[in-house]
Amino acid sequence: MADDAIIAALQSAVGADQVLCGDAAAPYLVEWRGAFRPAALAVVRPADTDAVAAVLRCCCTHDCAVVAQSGNTGLVGGAAASDARRHVIVNLERMDRVREIDIDNATMTVEAGCTLADAQRAAADAGLYFPLSLASRDRCRIGGNLATNAGGLNVVRYGNTRDLALGLEVVLADGRIWHNLTGLRKDNSGFDLADLFIGSEGALGIVTAAVFKLYDPLAQQVTALFALDTPGQAVTLQRRLIAASGHNLTGCELMSRQAIALACAHIDGCREPFDVDHEWYLLVDLATSARGHWLHDVMAQVVDQARHDGLLGDVVIAHDDERAAALWHLRESLPPAQVAEGASIKHDISLPVSKLPAFLDRALPAIREALPGVRPCPFGHVGDGNLHFNLSKPADADDASFLAQSEMAHTVVHDIVAEMGGSIAAEHGIGRLKVDALARYKSDVERDMMRAIKKALDPDNRLNPGAVVKGP
CATH class of the missing domain: 3.30.465.10 (Uridine Diphospho-n-acetylenolpyruvylglucosamine Reductase; domain 3)
Structure with missing residues (x-):
């Protein structure tokens, strides 16, 4: 059988025990969000670069496609092989040196x-x-x-x-x-x-x-959480912190009230940071490899000026590593908290930092009108213009009926992003999940250039077919 010949060739390339099929391959045929049901002829686990090259040559000979996989934590189905007769997953976890x-x-x-x-x-x-x-x-x-x-x-x-x-x-x-x-x-x-x-x-x-x-290790670091009324205040604060610290703002995370509430409801160790709820929160780190304690003075000066200008409702400054870790635990708990709450529709968008407040002013009412009862849960890296504009299902909705509205929600959000000159894929990539959306949001010129590069480097569409750009 043809499959037997392919498997034998792969075993020759990487060793018989490193070619996994059937039940042995099952742990690698998963996709983090559950949006895809991966399928592959085999999973191979090469130990070095020469073995990877041997696998590629083998797949060329037998006309197989190759899907690379490392940690398999992607969020857009980029490593979700989809052909049980032709796709070979090359898992790189053994190449860990x-x-x-x-x-x-x-x-x-x-x-x-x-x-x-x-x-x-x-x-x-x-x-x-x-x-x-x-x-x-x-x-x-x-x-x-x-x-x-x-x-x-x-x-x-x-x-x-x-x-x-x-x-x-x-x-x-x-x-x-x-x-x-x-x-x-x-x-x-x-x-x-x-x-x-x-x-x-x-x-x-x-x-x-x-x-x-690599960089020199951090010698001083200051973490603070600001309670705000508007995203515009967050943008102003991040600019002031960058200027006052000499570009030593290393973390700058915007979090909505809904996001904080879900983390506190579902994740151990998360606590409400203030006695009074606020609409928005900004978590920041100032850090540098320079010796001294002057960043504490910088933070204090920015806070004093912000209070004077009416830019913040409250603030917590972490004076020790334990308190700083607790504040960052709150931020890092937002994705699992949304999972615990039930179905959510996710958007990974980016805009110029200056346009984020205007985007939220447009997108929040637009999505509430399109999906009555939806609970927007935006959070993300306001310092670089990247927001995860996620939507938790209405409290009384079932998961399936809510997720069935995903395409409509994507269109509402992504159309606004495109009109404002942003990107629908800030840091998660395109994968298989968003590849069709490129026809709507990428120009003909961009898509032609992408296809030309793909054709030049992968003329037979052997590498991750169906992902990023549809093959030649």
Whole structure:
């Protein structure tokens, strides 16, 4: 049988015990949100880059498609294989080494299967700091962070994953390996090829390793939670904090009243931060590697001026690590709290920071009119313009009937975002979930360029077919 020949070839490439089929493959055929039911011919678990290349060559010979998977924590079905006869999942979790830390160059070379938490610990053990920070740090892996150009909590200061990566190692669709782990901060010797692969969700090549920038460890940090009346106050405060601290604002998270209420209702360790409820909350971190305690003075000065100008209702400043951790626990509890509350419709949007208040002024009444009883639960990274404009079902609605209205909700929200010059995919990517929406929100020119790049690097549509851009 043809399947037997393919399986035998894959076993030759990675070892018989690392080719999983049937029940053995089931743990890898899951999708975090439950929006897809993944299916694959096999799951292969290579141990090194040469083995990944051998798998790609094997799949070329047998006309199979390849879906890369690392931590499988994505939110848009990017790793959800969908063909039990043709799709082969290449899971990279065995490729979990930190290959090198170059202290003088302040770089770290990490394989795609390394968890983000392990990469952070390795940098810290070397006396340095890797600033990429996601709530899923213990489960997500570097390959997925690169494939989706993950953002997270520190983007306002350090940028997205793309801004931290200095070089990649990539296996191409035909099995060739591009070695570019140089650690160079300046290299204008042609097109920036690494930028093509970061954020491509495995549709152009499989990233097997990367070299990242590292920073000096933080020497002082101040956390505060502001209680506000409007999102516009949050935008004003974040600008003042950036200016007063010398661009040392490292976290800047907007949270709605509804989001806070759900966290306090469902998640252990979450407590109402103030005696009186407020409409909006802004959680911020100021942090720097510079010695001293001057950031506390900066925070106090900004707070005093904000009180004088009527920009805040109340504030809590964390004076120890335990209190700061409790405030961040509140923020990181928002996604699981929504899950505990029941069905929700999610939007991962971005706009210029200056436009976020106007977006909320338009989107909140529009979605309430479209879905009577809906409970909007917006929160996110206001410092970089990214909001998770999530919608919890009405209190008396059942999950299925609410989720059946997802497309209508997406259209209402995404149309407003597009009209205001924003993006419908800020940090989660396109995957399979949003690929059809590109026809509505991307121009013909953009889609033509994306198809041309896909055709050039993956002419047979072998890499993650159905994701990001529909193949040639």
